Amino acid sequence: MPLLTPFRALSTLSSSSSSVALFRRRSPLVRALCVLSVSALLAGVAFRTGIAHSESFRSKLANRAVHSAGMDSASGSRTVPSIVVYVTVPNREAGKKLSESIIKEKLAACVNIVPGIESVYWWEGKVQTDSEELLIIKTRESLLPALTEHVKSNHEYEVPEVISLPITGGNDKYLEWIKNNTRDN
Secondary structure (H helix, E strand, O other), X not given: OOOOOHHHHHHHHHHXXXXXXXXXXXXXXXXXXXXXXXXXXXXXXXXXXXXXXXXXXXXXXXXHHHHHOOOOHHHOOOOOOEEEEEEEEOOHHHHHHHHHHHHHOOOOXXXXXXXXXXXXXXXXXXXXXXXXXXXXXXXXXXXXXXXXXXXXHHOOOOOOOOEEEEOOOOOHHHHHHHHHOOOOO
């Protein structure tokens, strides 16, 4: 079953009730990626239009992220600023090996391995297409530099993908679990 883009998914929802049922059966990962895509798009618009450069906007955004994720210092530091990191790998074996080394080093609390990713990208002067797997890594924001170095040292790609997105909210117990199952730095 082909994946829907966020905009196609929204237009499909309005077309019929059977389409709504189809969309609801989509995996939670697809829905999460749609939300992240729209969030990234909105953040990009805010930065391009200059809204994000105003002090009041940055202050409101920071306060919202801190309070929604339970990361407020008044909460007794149950959680820490956390991120989701995407890393692509060429195959299942490479994904399992890298995931296990990341967890053993306590650089992340959890790594999901998502099979069946098709990547289209520009490399060495031409368009390339490869089947890959996606690692979705949940960790502390402070561990990103160490995680990036670990991936670069243990990955077979010349330029491995390591990109992070902030976690601005969620289940406080899960965010606390991330904190308790990763190293301090």
